[in-house]
Amino acid sequence: METQKRTPWRRWIVLVLMIAGWILAGIFVPVRPEITVAAEKLIEEPLIENFLGQPFYLVNTLPTLALTIVLLVVIAFVANRSLTKSQKTDLVPTGIGNAMEAILEMLYNLTESSAGAKWAKAIFPWFATIMIYVLFANLLKLIPGFESIGVIHHAHGEGHAVQHMGGVDMILPEKGEYILSPFFRGISVDLNFTLTLAVISFVMIQVIGVRAQGLAYFSKFFNTKRMFKVPFFGAMDFLVGLLEVISEFAKILSFTFRLFGNMFAGVVLVAVVASLLGNVSILAAMIMMFELFVGLIQAFVFGMLTMVFMAMATQGHGDEEHAEH
Amino acid sequence: MEIPSKRDFYFSFDALRPISYNSCAMTQSELEEKRKKMVYSLLFVIIGQVGFITLVVLFALVWGGVWLDNYFGTKPVITFVLSLAGIPLSVFLMFVASRRALARFTEQYEAEKKKISA
Numbered sequence: 001m002e003t004q005k006r007t008p009w010r011r012w013i014v015l016v017l018m019i020a021g022w023i024l025a026g027i028f029v030p031v032r033p034e035i036t037v038a039a040e041k042l043i044e045e046p047l048i049e050n051f052l053g054q055p056f057y058l059v060n061t062l063p064t065l066a067l068t069i070v071l072l073v074v075i076a077f078v079a080n081r082s083l084t085k086s087q088k089t090d091l092v093p094t095g096i097g098n099a100m101e102a103i104l105e106m107l108y109n110l111t112e113s114s115a116g117a118k119w120a121k122a123i124f125p126w127f128a129t130i131m132i133y134v135l136f137a138n139l140l141k142l143i144p145g146f147e148s149i150g151v152i153h154h155a156h157g158e159g160h161a162v163q164h165m166g167g168v169d170m171i172l173p174e175k176g177e178y179i180l181s182p183f184f185r186g187i188s189v190d191l192n193f194t195l196t197l198a199v200i201s202f203v204m205i206q207v208i209g210v211r212a213q214g215l216a217y218f219s220k221f222f223n224t225k226r227m228f229k230v231p232f233f234g235a236m237d238f239l240v241g242l243l244e245v246i247s248e249f250a251k252i253l254s255f256t257f258r259l260f261g262n263m264f265a266g267v268v269l270v271a272v273v274a275s276l277l278g279n280v281s282i283l284a285a286m287i288m289m290f291e292l293f294v295g296l297i298q299a300f301v302f303g304m305l306t307m308v309f310m311a312m313a314t315q316g317h318g319d320e321e322h323a324e325h
Numbered sequence: 326m327e328i329p330s331k332r333d334f335y336f337s338f339d340a341l342r343p344i345s346y347n348s349c350a351m352t353q354s355e356l357e358e359k360r361k362k363m364v365y366s367l368l369f370v371i372i373g374q375v376g377f378i379t380l381v382v383l384f385a386l387v388w389g390g391v392w393l394d395n396y397f398g399t400k401p402v403i404t405f406v407l408s409l410a411g412i413p414l415s416v417f418l419m420f421v422a423s424r425r426a427l428a429r430f431t432e433q434y435e436a437e438k439k440k441i442s443a
Binding site: 011014018021042063070095140144183184 | 370377405411
């Protein structure tokens with residue numbers, strides 16, 4: 001029997017580090033951070049004035065936003081290089097290119113099965129972009145350092161005590177007069193991000209609807225087809241159309257608050273559970289694992305709903321009637 | 326009696342201890358059972374490595390940043406820049422660690438399959 005050298009000590013290192021982590025979590029008890037709905041300012045002075053003449057602050061979601069975009073661009077560049085190389089050599093792409101090809105193929109097949117082959121090419125870029133972007137935004141906030149590294153300053157209300165340890169200032173669970181403003185906050189925990197994506201999604205649903213049906217798309221909202229032939233039912237159709245307008249605008253709200261609510265709830269849950277349980281911080285780590293799942297599901301739901309609404313916008317009432325005949 | 330080599334031991338997630346097996350008597354269902362155990366083991370290794378790599382990288386960079394900030398009197402610019410750099414670095418190392426663990430798993434599984442076909 002062949003004897004090969006392996007490195008069994010690695011597993012023991014992992015085990016020792018896990019035990020050390022457990023012990024350290026018992027010594028450095030998690031402190032409940034200040035929970036704010038809005039992103040916190042990193043610098044008190046505004047960076048610039050925006051086009052409305054309002055001050056534009058550097059808030060702690062902006063570095064994360066930049067980081068997410070840079071990471072996505074790098075991944076897109078590497079995947080593109082891998083795919084170009086595979087096209088030239090006629091071999092299967094490797095590494096990130098292979099993974100991205102598999103993910104995008106799965107998403108494209110999903111789009112094709114829901115929207116049909118004709119409109120899949122128009123809908124797919126929006127679906128895939130939104131889904132991958134939200135997925136990155138959701139998962140990036142699980143990296144250690146988010147919501148925990150930042151600037152310590154005086155609290156306006158209730159705060160915590162601070163201790164200087166190993167060259168670093170640390171917030172303690174005891175009451176005091178300091179709070180931490182983290183450098184990084186997950187972008188999906190900022191209402192501006194979710195609202196922007198919701199507006200993009202809403203506008204593009206209308207654009208694809210008009211591209212597919214022309215101005216007849218708006219007959220869904222202002223339905224006057226039967227108004228003069230059958231006045232009662234015509235009036236009902238018109239009222240239903242107005243309800244459609246309301247439900248169309250409600251999509252912006254539902255898109256915005258679904259993602260924001262789920263992600264914000266995750267942050268609050270981890271913070272509260274960690275601070276309540278104190279030394280038993282392994283449970284907070286389990287909630288972080290659950291957050292991984294929630295982040296994935298919410299990204300999928302946001303992308304999937306955009307895709308389904310776009311697919312629905314391509315199908316008018318007329319198409320169904322033609323299909324029946 | 327043949328003495329099993331080090332290669333004939335692998336890490337089981339269930340018992341957290343190495344278990345040995347007789348490669349000659351292995352059937353397809355046993356291989357499937359072992360594959361499942363190996364997947365659990367793989368997940369365990371990935372979670373362990375990824376969790377600590379990110380933590381160690383960020384801790385080192387933040388600590389270094391605080392030290393440099395104190396040294397140059399630029400608090401908190403360098404800490405911010407280094408922790409900003411630490412996040413993509415830890416994502417990259419996470420990717421590398423996962424790929425290595427997966428490659429090791431594939432290698433082990435292929436070896437098991439070869440034993441069955443032999």
